[in-house]
Amino acid sequence: MSFKDVVSPFTAWKNLFRDPVTIRDPLNDRPGAARYRGFHQNDIEKCIGCGTCETICQNGAIDMLPVEGRATKQGDSGLRPRIDYGRCCWCALCVDVCMTGSLSMSNEYKWVESDPDAFRFTPGVDAKHWDHAELGYRRPEGHRLTAEHRLHMGEMAPEERIGSFAEIVDGYDVAQAKLEADRCVACGLCVATCPAHMAIPQYIAAIRDGDYERGVSLLYETNPFSGICGRVCTHKCESACASRHEGDPIAIRWLKRHIMDQVSVEQIRRAVGTAAPSSGRKVAIVGAGPAGLTAAFDLAKRGHAVTVFEALDKPGGMTRFGIPEYRLPYEAIDQDVDIIRSLGVEIRCNTRVGSDVTLDELREKHDAVLIALGLQLGRATRVPGTDHPDVRKAVDLLRQATAGEDFGTPRSAVVIGGGNVAMDIARTLARLQKQQFGAVKVIVTALEDFAHFLADPDEIKEAGEEGIAVFDARGPQQVVVEDGKVTGLRTWKVKAIFDEQGRFAPSYDETDELFHPGSMIVEAIGQMTDTALLGDALTEKLAWTRGRLQVDAGGRSSEPWLWAAGDMVRGPDVISAVADGHRVAASIHTAIMTEQAK
Amino acid sequence: MSYTPDRSQYPAMRPDGTLDIDLTSGKYLKLWQGPQHPGITGNMSVELTVCGDEVVEGKTHVGYLHRGFEKLMERRTFIQVFPIVCRVCVPEPDFNEYCYAAAVEELAGLQVPEQARWIRTLILEMGRVNSYMMYLGGQAGAFGLGVIGQWTTYARDLMLDRFEELTGARIYHMFILPGGVRDGLPDGFAQRMEETLAEIERTMKDVYEVMFCNAVFKTRAVGLGYIDPALLDQYGVTGPNARAAGVAKDVRKDHPYLAYPELDFEPVTGTESDVYARADVRRRDVLVSVDLIRQILAKMPKEGPVMAKLPNVLHWKIPRGETYIRGECSRGEYGYYLVTDGSGYPRRINVRGPSYTHAMALLERMIVNVNISDVAALMVSLHTYPPEIER
Numbered sequence: 001m002s003f004k005d006v007v008s009p010f011t012a013w014k015n016l017f018r019d020p021v022t023i024r025d026p027l028n029d030r031p032g033a034a035r036y037r038g039f040h041q042n043d044i045e046k047c048i049g050c051g052t053c054e055t056i057c058q059n060g061a062i063d064m065l066p067v068e069g070r071a072t073k074q075g076d077s078g079l080r081p082r083i084d085y086g087r088c089c090w091c092a093l094c095v096d097v098c099m100t101g102s103l104s105m106s107n108e109y110k111w112v113e114s115d116p117d118a119f120r121f122t123p124g125v126d127a128k129h130w131d132h133a134e135l136g137y138r139r140p141e142g143h144r145l146t147a148e149h150r151l152h153m154g155e156m157a158p159e160e161r162i163g164s165f166a167e168i169v170d171g172y173d174v175a176q177a178k179l180e181a182d183r184c185v186a187c188g189l190c191v192a193t194c195p196a197h198m199a200i201p202q203y204i205a206a207i208r209d210g211d212y213e214r215g216v217s218l219l220y221e222t223n224p225f226s227g228i229c230g231r232v233c234t235h236k237c238e239s240a241c242a243s244r245h246e247g248d249p250i251a252i253r254w255l256k257r258h259i260m261d262q263v264s265v266e267q268i269r270r271a272v273g274t275a276a277p278s279s280g281r282k283v284a285i286v287g288a289g290p291a292g293l294t295a296a297f298d299l300a301k302r303g304h305a306v307t308v309f310e311a312l313d314k315p316g317g318m319t320r321f322g323i324p325e326y327r328l329p330y331e332a333i334d335q336d337v338d339i340i341r342s343l344g345v346e347i348r349c350n351t352r353v354g355s356d357v358t359l360d361e362l363r364e365k366h367d368a369v370l371i372a373l374g375l376q377l378g379r380a381t382r383v384p385g386t387d388h389p390d391v392r393k394a395v396d397l398l399r400q401a402t403a404g405e406d407f408g409t410p411r412s413a414v415v416i417g418g419g420n421v422a423m424d425i426a427r428t429l430a431r432l433q434k435q436q437f438g439a440v441k442v443i444v445t446a447l448e449d450f451a452h453f454l455a456d457p458d459e460i461k462e463a464g465e466e467g468i469a470v471f472d473a474r475g476p477q478q479v480v481v482e483d484g485k486v487t488g489l490r491t492w493k494v495k496a497i498f499d500e501q502g503r504f505a506p507s508y509d510e511t512d513e514l515f516h517p518g519s520m521i522v523e524a525i526g527q528m529t530d531t532a533l534l535g536d537a538l539t540e541k542l543a544w545t546r547g548r549l550q551v552d553a554g555g556r557s558s559e560p561w562l563w564a565a566g567d568m569v570r571g572p573d574v575i576s577a578v579a580d581g582h583r584v585a586a587s588i589h590t591a592i593m594t595e596q597a598k
Numbered sequence: 599m600s601y602t603p604d605r606s607q608y609p610a611m612r613p614d615g616t617l618d619i620d621l622t623s624g625k626y627l628k629l630w631q632g633p634q635h636p637g638i639t640g641n642m643s644v645e646l647t648v649c650g651d652e653v654v655e656g657k658t659h660v661g662y663l664h665r666g667f668e669k670l671m672e673r674r675t676f677i678q679v680f681p682i683v684c685r686v687c688v689p690e691p692d693f694n695e696y697c698y699a700a701a702v703e704e705l706a707g708l709q710v711p712e713q714a715r716w717i718r719t720l721i722l723e724m725g726r727v728n729s730y731m732m733y734l735g736g737q738a739g740a741f742g743l744g745v746i747g748q749w750t751t752y753a754r755d756l757m758l759d760r761f762e763e764l765t766g767a768r769i770y771h772m773f774i775l776p777g778g779v780r781d782g783l784p785d786g787f788a789q790r791m792e793e794t795l796a797e798i799e800r801t802m803k804d805v806y807e808v809m810f811c812n813a814v815f816k817t818r819a820v821g822l823g824y825i826d827p828a829l830l831d832q833y834g835v836t837g838p839n840a841r842a843a844g845v846a847k848d849v850r851k852d853h854p855y856l857a858y859p860e861l862d863f864e865p866v867t868g869t870e871s872d873v874y875a876r877a878d879v880r881r882r883d884v885l886v887s888v889d890l891i892r893q894i895l896a897k898m899p900k901e902g903p904v905m906a907k908l909p910n911v912l913h914w915k916i917p918r919g920e921t922y923i924r925g926e927c928s929r930g931e932y933g934y935y936l937v938t939d940g941s942g943y944p945r946r947i948n949v950r951g952p953s954y955t956h957a958m959a960l961l962e963r964m965i966v967n968v969n970i971s972d973v974a975a976l977m978v979s980l981h982t983y984p985p986e987i988e989r
Binding site: 001004005006008009011012015021032033034035036037052055056058059089090091092093096097105137140142143144145146147182183184185186205208 | 674675677678679680681682745752759762763764765766767770772780781782784804807808811812813814816817903904905907908909910911912913
């Protein structure tokens with residue numbers, strides 16, 4: 001203790017001469033810092049209602065609710081997060097995990113209100129004065145709580161793959177698949193988009209857990225063509241994936257294939273189970289494509305005796321005779337079909353209904369008949385010169401290529417069309433040319449420009465790598481024939497494909513003309529159904545809508561014994577055919593069990 | 599005032615160590631201090647038995663602030679635990695964030711980026727300064743020196759401004775995520791931090807002159823609440839409470855973590871082990887932290903990533919394992935014990951806060967023979983935070 005200890009405390013008085021340190025009007029003079037985590041903002045146009053914010057919120061402060069005037073659409077649930085500020089702890093994990101970057105926080109933190117319910121609102125929908133605040137917490141660049149990039153899928157090099165029809169992609173190994181499956185946030189937007197509503201988040205979870213039996217059970221609940229769809233599905237699910245907004249979509253298709261690659265036939269059989277005891281009902285199905293066989297699978301499981309009639313020598317329909325082997329190996333088709341057969345489905349190949357057996361006979365011997373004919377006839381452009389025998393249809397050539405028939409591979413070819421079928425035939429011809437002549441000379445001309453191309457981007461990229469020249473926005477004008485031989489195709493530049501009313505009516509720039517040399521012209525501009533087997537009398541009786549057989553929601557035609565499914569009534573891909581097969585099978589089952597369908 | 603070996607005028611001790619107090623004799627009075635006594639940081643109470651104005655027995659009672667955090671954590675995914683942990687200790691929340699994140703990182707095999715390591719160190723030192731500011735105000739207030747609390751609250755508020763601009767929040771920062779930290783330093787942060795540090799140093803000078811060179815404070819604090827150095831290990835005493843007894847216990851030195859091995863500092867120690875010595879150790883520790891913050895801002899990398907690549911946190915599973923992560927908080931050793939079982943949830947999380955040992959067993963021993971008016975100051979001198987005792 002010293003004299004200083006007595007005097008020193010009085011130095012506190014010097015504060016009398018200092019300015020006050022308090023802020024006079026903190027409510028107005030003290031905005032939150034630039035990173036302040038204040039009340040939420042949500043760009044509801046950007047938000048897709050995936051609900052990942054709701055999932056991560058450990059307080060249960062977020063509810064996904066419908067918003068008036070906002071409909072559910074592909075890739076958007078139509079729901080938006082409502083936040084309860086009685087629960088929110090301002091941790092901003094919702095902002096960090098937001099898949100689109102729509103959610104952020106303003107730097108506003110002061111809000112006085114007498115009604116406690118006011119503190120529960122939907123940001124972006126219920127207008128607040130901080131909706132356009134420039135400051136506040138935004139997810140920092142590079143700060144992610146999920147992985148944004150897709151695992152690379154290994155594939156054969158172009159120079160190697162062009163020499164054969166071997167499958168191009170490698171498929172994921174277990175470690176790769178786990179990492180890819182880990183990226184999924186299980187929002188389920190994909191399920192709503194998938195025509196067959198496959199349990200996508202659940203089977204992806206099975207991959208994460210390494211439980212492939214569970215995975216294959218989930219696949220077969222909705223899709224007996226998982227081996228096929230795992231390779232060639234048009235994967236609309238991926239275009240609805242929440243991960244695509246700030247990164248790559250989950251490789252849902254490859255993950256499905258991965259499950260099928262990992263399981264043995266015995267495991268698949270276990271997952272599929274056995275058919276129900278015989279119902280005593282019989283169903284005939286015409287066409288062994290995905291729609292017909294899916295219906296056969298469902299009906300056989302329910303105990304009905306199913307016979308499938310197939311005109312060609314092998315089952316699979318377009319998956320076998322339309323899709324080239326380098327995209328879909330035949331073993332994958334065989335495996336999927338064998339599982340369906342194992343349920344007791346009889347598939348009679350080389351049996352053309354209409355000639356080998358009539359539709360009337362089928363009708364007499366069965367309780368119901370389903371036609372799933374697909375789209376087997378190629379459409380024609382009808383431009384001058386297309387009546388030449390060296391102007392061919394893509395579907396015919398693909399069928400012949402699968403059957404191993406020699407259709408006279410041209411040294412140079414021009415393909416008309418910009419869809420996946422055009423790419424399939426172009427790449428098939430390229431492989432045949434490489435094998436027979438050692439050089440690729442294939443040109444693809446499409447009406448659409450690259451910005452609106454119909455074929456998958458991968459197809460265009462890979463076709464280019466394989467030496468195929470793709471010309472976009474070219475309209476075919478004439479097949480040039482000299483001395484009785486096709487020498488090429490003349491095209492004009494496309495100005496617009498549709499007219500002002502949105503009807504198909506291409507207009508051309510006639511001054512921009514090109515000549516594409518080729519000794520064969522292949523038309524790949526679309527297909528239609530061959531309904532000859534129906535016969536004139538039945539065709540007359542049935543109801544039609546713009547050339548398509550008219551069916552109800554369950555696929556039943558105006559004749560009570562006849563159902564139709566697949567591409568012929570509802571396209572345009574394998575997974576849609578599978579979905580249709582399920583729908584029709586359910587309708588047939590209800591009908592034959594509850595009424596006299598005949 | 600110190601412990602008198604002559605116990606003749608005090609109640610006799612039973613063989614089990616408890617005192618034989620006959621309340622019907624009229625000689626003793628039961629006095630309940632708390633749970634909202636202003637001398638107590640937070641909600642805790644002491645059941646005192648006094649003889650005249652002298653305490654003959656004190657029992658500590660906790661439980662007023664139990665929120666069941668450890669159990670709540672077992673029902674949350676690893677990322678969902680992150681916003682909870684800071685709430686375990688309100689005045690110095692960052693140690694919870696650091697210890698939890700480091701424990702998860704160790705078991706999940708994550709490597710934290712260099713810049714994040716330094717920012718974490720910075721945040722922990724900023725938090726230490728704030729914690730001491732609250733303590734100094736409380737310690738002075740317990741002796742009736744109200745003005746000190748006003749000054750240290752001002753200094754703390756300046757540091758909270760820095761916290762706000764760095765982390766986006768003032769109290770619960772929620773900035774140290776498993777894998778790193780949320781973001782780098784904002785533009786001009788070092789400059790504003792330097793201004794804050796200068797203001798804190800000026801405040802500390804005032805605090806020294808008015809609180810530490812003060813006849814009243816010295817009369818009351820010197821000699822009060824002596825902790826025998828021999829008791830330190832027996833009672834699990836760490837931090838400034840141990841350092842004021844001359845034992846240089848400091849996790850930053852003993853088991854270096856984060857960027858501390860690259861920083862130049864010496865643990866502050868005292869000799870007298872009384873209330874005054876402990877307060878003085880903490881006062882000087884503020885200055886060490888101010889110096890450390892300057893060193894960190896000068897030495898830390900200014901660019902590079904601040905977050906490790908995380909797996910998808912929504913279904914993050916961590917392999918079976920257990921670990922204990924510790925750090926030196928303003929009160930002593932703070933630690934998180936984490937057990938994982940391969941699932942997406944922690945199997946067990948146990949928080950080891952220094953307040954538990956300091957405020958309960960040690961206080962019961964120290965409080966005997968103390969004047970009632972000194973009880974509050976004695977409790978504050980142990981610098982305990984009830985939220986962290988009870989969790």
